[in-house]
Amino acid sequence: MGLIRVDWRASFDLTGRVLLYLAGPLSFPLFLAMLYGESTLPFLAAIGATLVLGGLLRGLPGDPGDLGPREAFLAVASIWLLVAVVGSIPFAVAATGTLAHPINAVFESMSGLTTTGATVLEDFSVHGRSILMWRQLIQWLGGLGILVLATAILSELGVGGAQLMDTETQSKNVSKLTPRISETARLIWGLYLGLTALAAVVYYTLHLTGLAPQMDLYNAVAHAFTSVATAGFSPEPASVGAFAPIVQWAVVPFMIAGSTSFVLMYFALKGDPMRLLKNEEFHFYLGSIAVFAAVVAGALFIDPTVGFGGEATIRHAVFNVASMVTTTGYASTDFDLWSSAAKHMLFLCMFLGGMVGSTTCSIKSLRWLVALKAFKRNLFTSVHPEAVRPVRLSGKPIEEEAIRDIYAYLLLSIIIFTLLTVFIVVDSARVGANVSEFEAMGAAASTFLNIGPAFGDAGPYGTYNGFPMTTKTAMILLMWIGRIEIIPVLVLFTAAFWRS
């Protein structure tokens, strides 16, 4: 009944192809290195490594077949792992500042590729401009990768209820994933590129008109790469807080677009905007940003130690809540200095996420919305056991199996987050570097859910460098597992995966 052995040849063939492609984008920082007179060796080494490794994987003996569910899971897991390793080569070869340690280099690369945005950099000025731009670019590539993954693979395989995604072209044919991937990539690619270009133009226009003197061409491109990708790296240690208030306002719509379903945005551009505007997940997503921004603004207004003005209070509340909910991880100010109430609201925002089928990370609005509707339905059937009432999403009834998968996904996420928190606290206590529970919770959520900044030393203007190497290694693994939605890695550890 189709329970044949996993065709690892097909998985590694796709991985090899992606590694060969990687040489293309690596030539952009190579070009910048030549332009700025910085060392080209980091990028030449990475290009060489990715070509050799990619060629080896493609040249493995045997004929690659089609991607089924198992082959897709293996390909996804190996692509995100190997690209992160290859992506760390420029950092490791440049070996400037904290990136000189190989684990730090892999941390920064994995944080980049997974669009997390947690950094181990301490002194930004010791790193070359080409290296800092590679950091930005790998996030943009990670955003593109996740778009293809989310819309073409996870939705077909129904990972954690992702089959509920609104996508006209869903084929439910899990034995023919390869054509589906190319088709989706074609559809999504233009929109992603267009939004990124638009962000760069808007940011740079603010510079040209004199409204944002620091937003030069380099910064405009660097931040365009990480806005729509909801990724969050910045070449500036003060993140978007380094720029004029108008820049902060300009970034918000791009973070929000990056976390909006690309499929629905595509249909909106094709003349059917109602499909997006009437989508319940879209309402829930925007509503959660509005509610949390209002609560945070309220908490900042009543806090005597903050003392922002009226506009700045609203701006910082909207910006940082949107940054957390969309999982971008930019900061417009050091929110680690805020009151306990405001920080806890940001912490809760970390678990939300934007819409499925976007570059967003974390749990995602769809799953919370379905879980809330299913809770409500459960209460109804508790008092009326004889009643049959399906849960509906944007009017359509959804399968009980999808609800169960979503519950399982939420629970699994929370359990992994909890275990990572305990690991961080205990591991830090072990080396005598007492990390508070809240800092550990923030860092665990922020890495596993791919947000970026957290609180305390790992705050938005801080660094993850202070954590023990063991903790950073655990974070590398959990950024990887979290970004590809857990299941593709977990299945590799089951006997059923490898058995024929």
Place this chain on the structure above:
Amino acid sequence: MGLIRVDWRASFDLTGRVLLYLAGPLSFPLFLAMLYGESTLPFLAAIGATLVLGGLLRGLPGDPGDLGPREAFLAVASIWLLVAVVGSIPFAVAATGTLAHPINAVFESMSGLTTTGATVLEDFSVHGRSILMWRQLIQWLGGLGILVLATAILSELGVGGAQLMDTETQSKNVSKLTPRISETARLIWGLYLGLTALAAVVYYTLHLTGLAPQMDLYNAVAHAFTSVATAGFSPEPASVGAFAPIVQWAVVPFMIAGSTSFVLMYFALKGDPMRLLKNEEFHFYLGSIAVFAAVVAGALFIDPTVGFGGEATIRHAVFNVASMVTTTGYASTDFDLWSSAAKHMLFLCMFLGGMVGSTTCSIKSLRWLVALKAFKRNLFTSVHPEAVRPVRLSGKPIEEEAIRDIYAYLLLSIIIFTLLTVFIVVDSARVGANVSEFEAMGAAASTFLNIGPAFGDAGPYGTYNGFPMTTKTAMILLMWIGRIEIIPVLVLFTAAFWRS
């Protein structure tokens, strides 16, 4: 289709009956007050109040019908709330020490009735012996109440997957709950009483043989009341740590029995022990105690600051892990002084709980076991989408609906715990009494999941008195909601509950 209006008359009739019964147990501390020459007014006032209130509720106009699901939910919610209020009258009238504040009196009473064991007492010596014994007795009554609730009501209504409980007599006839309650009470009552009497005899025998000089008759009875009830109050500020090591060892089996399915223990006594011994939940429950005890013992062994001997290390590890997993909440030593690793293991233990159909609180082993099995099955179907494989418990396939209910219950518990944690931190910060995140997490879990002690000021040798009154009020509500398994309270807030 049976969607008729809730028959609140039936709910309040049962509530009234329970309140009338309450006069009986209240005469035990009344007797002690006379014996010790303490004021009898606290108990006379409570007896008067419970008779008047009970009579009023039974005398409401109209004929009470049978208990259906809705009537049962309303009865359960009102019984636990009103008995806690009546139970606070002796504390409030005696008005000694911290109990003089009415919110503290209700906190102590609710903590007692829900078998939580969190205390607001500071100086134990200012309270009369009759008042301290009422504190013990209300826990024992709460344990009995929960046994009836768990085996006769929640399992019939299938709250959070409780329909999976192994009970021969399950009728699935939710329109005839009243006879079911009497029948179950008859079956369980003797076993509960017998185990309590056995605990008292064992504890007092240790005293008579000179092995435990401090375990006099008063203490033997007081601790027998709160061992099998997995409740955790002690008239001693140092809890079971006030007694000889042999007492601590003697308490462990009674905590474990209190958290074991009373239905399966009943069958074991009737000559069918295999049904208990082959029960998968039983294995999981004992296994989790063993694993966590080993880990905690390891953490204590390598901790240079602890310095227990060999026997004491194992005893404290086993005792406090068993106390947390069974949700009793006794302590054999001040574990708040332990290392971060050991304390975090105890924190994780709080979420486990014993078996369904016992006096245990928290999530319960059955739900974790089913969730783990369902996770494993989900991973299997992720790679083999065409395969159909039911989840099995002790060999029997279980319904998908039960899995979904269990997922929902776990998730709901974690969400409520998280919101309570945030409330505690923010509320404490508001009054300038900075409570650390870990202390707040501990206190939130320990009250909502009905464990008792937590960490920091609310540690096993500490008190909850320092929390703001707003926090204590929230804890009162969440001890109530947690003990009756959430759903009976939540449904009261849905329109569907009240609509005909």
